[in-house]
Amino acid sequence: MVEVAQSLAAAAREAAELTSQGRLPEAIAAYQRLLERAPGAADCWYNLGLLQRTLGQFEPALGSYAQALRHGIGKAEEAHLNRAAILSDCLHRPNEAQRELEAALALNPDYLPALQNLANLHESLGRGAEARALYERILRRFPNAFESLARYAALRTAQGAADAGLAAQLRAGLVNPAAGPAERASLGFVLAGLLDRQGDYPAAFAAAAAANRASRAAAGAGAAPYDRRAHEAFIDALIAAFPEAPPALASQSPTPRPIFICGMFRSGSTLTERILAGHPGAGAGGELDILLRLVRANLAPFPRSMTSIDASVLSGVATQYVRELARLFPGAACVTDKRPDNFLLIGLIKRLFPQAKVVHTTRDALDTCLSIFFLHLDPRVSWALDLGDIGHYFREYRRLMRHWSALYGEDILDFHYDALVRDPRPMAQRLLAFCGLDWDESCLELERGGGSVTSASVWQVREPLYQRSSGRAAHYARELGALAAYLADDRT
Numbered sequence: 001m002v003e004v005a006q007s008l009a010a011a012a013r014e015a016a017e018l019t020s021q022g023r024l025p026e027a028i029a030a031y032q033r034l035l036e037r038a039p040g041a042a043d044c045w046y047n048l049g050l051l052q053r054t055l056g057q058f059e060p061a062l063g064s065y066a067q068a069l070r071h072g073i074g075k076a077e078e079a080h081l082n083r084a085a086i087l088s089d090c091l092h093r094p095n096e097a098q099r100e101l102e103a104a105l106a107l108n109p110d111y112l113p114a115l116q117n118l119a120n121l122h123e124s125l126g127r128g129a130e131a132r133a134l135y136e137r138i139l140r141r142f143p144n145a146f147e148s149l150a151r152y153a154a155l156r157t158a159q160g161a162a163d164a165g166l167a168a169q170l171r172a173g174l175v176n177p178a179a180g181p182a183e184r185a186s187l188g189f190v191l192a193g194l195l196d197r198q199g200d201y202p203a204a205f206a207a208a209a210a211a212n213r214a215s216r217a218a219a220g221a222g223a224a225p226y227d228r229r230a231h232e233a234f235i236d237a238l239i240a241a242f243p244e245a246p247p248a249l250a251s252q253s254p255t256p257r258p259i260f261i262c263g264m265f266r267s268g269s270t271l272t273e274r275i276l277a278g279h280p281g282a283g284a285g286g287e288l289d290i291l292l293r294l295v296r297a298n299l300a301p302f303p304r305s306m307t308s309i310d311a312s313v314l315s316g317v318a319t320q321y322v323r324e325l326a327r328l329f330p331g332a333a334c335v336t337d338k339r340p341d342n343f344l345l346i347g348l349i350k351r352l353f354p355q356a357k358v359v360h361t362t363r364d365a366l367d368t369c370l371s372i373f374f375l376h377l378d379p380r381v382s383w384a385l386d387l388g389d390i391g392h393y394f395r396e397y398r399r400l401m402r403h404w405s406a407l408y409g410e411d412i413l414d415f416h417y418d419a420l421v422r423d424p425r426p427m428a429q430r431l432l433a434f435c436g437l438d439w440d441e442s443c444l445e446l447e448r449g450g451g452s453v454t455s456a457s458v459w460q461v462r463e464p465l466y467q468r469s470s471g472r473a474a475h476y477a478r479e480l481g482a483l484a485a486y487l488a489d490d491r492t
Contacts, residue, residue, distance in 0.1 A: 008034060008037065008041070011030065011034040011037075012034060012041075012044060015027050015030035015031045015034060015044070015047070018030055019047070019051065024051050024054060024055055025055070027051055028048060028051050028052065028055070031044050031047060031048040031051070032048065035048065035067075039067075039071075040071045041071070042067075042069075042071035042073040042074075043068070043073065043074075045064050045065070045067040045068035045071060045073070046064070046065065046068040046073050046078075046079060048064045049061045049062075049063075049064030049065040049068065049079075049082065050082070052064060053082065053085075053086055053090075056090075056293055058086050058090045058091055059091075061082075061086055062083055062086055062087070065082055065083045066083070076104075076107055077103075077104035077105075077107045077108045077111045077114060078104075080100045080103045080104035080107070080114070081100070081104050081111075081113055081114050081117065083097075083100045084097040084098075084100035084101045084104070084114075084117060084121075085117070087100060088117075088121060088124075091328065092285075092286070092328055094121060094125060097121060098118065098121055101114050101117055101118040101121065102118070105118070110141060115134060115137070115138050115148075116138065116145070116147065116148055116151075118134060119131045119134040119135050119138065119148065119151065120151065122134060123151070123155065128155060128158075128159060131151075131155055132155055132156070132159075135148050135149075135151060135152035135155065136152070138152075139152065144176065144178045144179070146173050146176070146178075146179050146183035146184075146186065146187055147186050149170070149173050149187065150173075150183075150186035150187050150189075150190045151186075153166050153169065153170055153187075153190045153191075157190070157193060157194050157197060166194060167191060167194055167195065170187050170190060170191040170194070171191065173187045174187050174188060180218070181214045181215070181217035181218035182214075182215075182218035184210075184211070184214040185211050185212075185214040185218055185376060185379075186376060187211075188207055188208070188210050188211030188214055189208065189211040189374065189375070189376040191207045191211075192204050192205075192208035192211055192374050193374060195207055196374065196472075196475075199475075201475045201476055204374075205476055205479045208373055208374045209373075211376070212373065212385045213385075215376070215379045215385055216379060216382075216385050218379050219379035219380060219382070223379065223380065223382065224382060225382055226383040226385075226389045226393075228389070228392050231383070231392075231396055235396045235399060235400050237303050237304065238344065238347065238400060238403075239400065239403050240303075241303035241304065241307065242303075242306070242347030242351075242403075242407065244407065245350070245407045245408060253355070254318070254322040254353065255322070255326065255333070256283070256322070256326055256329060256332040256333060256334050256335045257333065257334040257335075258321070258322070258325060258334070258335060258336075258337050258353065259334055259335070259336045259337070259356075259357055259359065259435050260336075260342055260346075260349055260356060260357070260358045260359065261273055261276075261336055261338040261358075261361060262338075262339065262340055262341070262342040262343040262346070262358065262359075262360060262361070263340055263360050263361035263362060264343075264361075264362075264363075264368050264372070264394065264397055265340050265368075265371075265372050265375060265377070265384070266363070266368055266375060267361040267362055267363040267417060268361045268362075268363055268415070268417030268420065269338050269340055269361045270338065271417070271446070272338075272359055272420075272431065273286070273336045273338040275428050275431060275432075275443045275444070275446070276336055276431065276432070276435065276437070276443070277336065278440065278442040278443035278444070278445060278446070279432065279437050279440050279442070279443055280440065280442075281333045281334060281437055281438075282332075282333070282334050282335070282336065282435075282437060283329045283332035283334070283335040284335075284338075285325070285328070285329065285335045285336050285337050286336075286338055287338055287339045287340070288325075288328075288337045288338075288339055289339065290324050290325065290337070291337070291339070291342065291345060291349070292339070292345075294317050294320055294321060295317075295345070295348070298313060298316070298317050299313070299317070299348075302348075303347075306348070306351075314351060314352060317352060318352040318353060321352065325337075334435070334436075334437075343360065343397065343401060343404075344400070346358055346404040346408065346412070347404065347407070350407075350408050355411075356411065357411055357413070357434060357435050357436070358404075358408070358411060358413070359412075359413050359431065359434070359435070360401065360412050360413060360414050360415065361417060362414050362416050362417065363416070363417040363418060364418055364470070364471070364473065365394060365398075365487050366473035366480055366483065366484055366487070367418075367470065367471065367472050367473045368394065369387070369390045369391060369394055369473075369480075369483060369487075370472060370473045370476060370480060371472070372390050373387055373390060387480075387483055388482075388483070388486070390483075391483045391486045391487055395486075395487065413430075413431070413434045415431060417470075421470055422470070424444055428443055428444055
């Protein structure tokens, strides 16, 4: 027995060492071998689930976490939380995710991550009253739950409660020594948005600038800053990899049929998807990472690999993409893939899916850049933390889109946010016709739509169409003067 225990301990150490070295497939195999011998090792099932989730093996990960629970894993609420994250974020099964979070809270009613995730889930499903009540419960129990305070304040602002008391709560959180840089960033971005709604534009801009500085601090000293020359070289490489419309794969009619929506952040992509999702024949995929994962797994180093890639590899990538889309959205005739930065992959998309339609969402350049400056993105999106870097990234995006439009113009629809909110019906009709969908009146009933929305526009897209965001940059003419000149002087 002692020898068996020692052997199992050695196997567990081997799996942990492989994990620390980043050799995740080998670590998974090591845990699987160990668990064949010791199926009751709950901690190893948990670790296996974590690795499977990291590699995008979501169904196997759910099974591994279930085994960890079955065999009595300590702090079982954490396994339920991880299952909920997979079900909600990766598999688009929010009702099952809610059950997992409720199971976690049944075990530990004060488990803050589960409380916060359940409130976030209510928000994504448009359940404002439930989310608000849960945030209030959190803040009563955990006064320093700054992320919950930020989400609560954003929700209350969206509900029309952008009052001085709410701003005071946010400012108190910002000066609380218990708040770290990431939490100050969250509070600061919400404060900036609240002040903008109140019309205090200088204070709003200052709050957004401070929030971006906090976000940069949260990324840590080791985080790579935005490298303008490196990004220019990447755009050059994309253009070189697709100098002309390449020979496409054999014509396909994939089921479900993907509709790609892309463009800069804050250019109306969520609203555009919401219009399409109102059609009974379309499903809303949201910001899918399927294509990006497949590129990393099969086409590295992209885009250089495209000069010598075998057609069979591309065919396999296309097949895997459609298979995963069908698994996530069974029975759907077409599904939107609304990842904004897929504009970088339009050449590849057209190579994989010759008939694919690409909806390119656009908006006034200054309004777009300003809205990104006010947006709390992952700090690893380093170009979004500085107004000058945002302008540079925007010019490079515009340069690449000119290239794609020259190659695939008929299959790319420039869909203008400002024109949409001014006169929604003809723009929505044009959008559906481009996507091969018949007109349906429900496509304009945005506030009545269901489904999950996880982007920053979670509440805006559930309102009737409004124009208050068009021309927003005019309120910041002094702060945006240098950016306006830089964007106008675009000789690329």
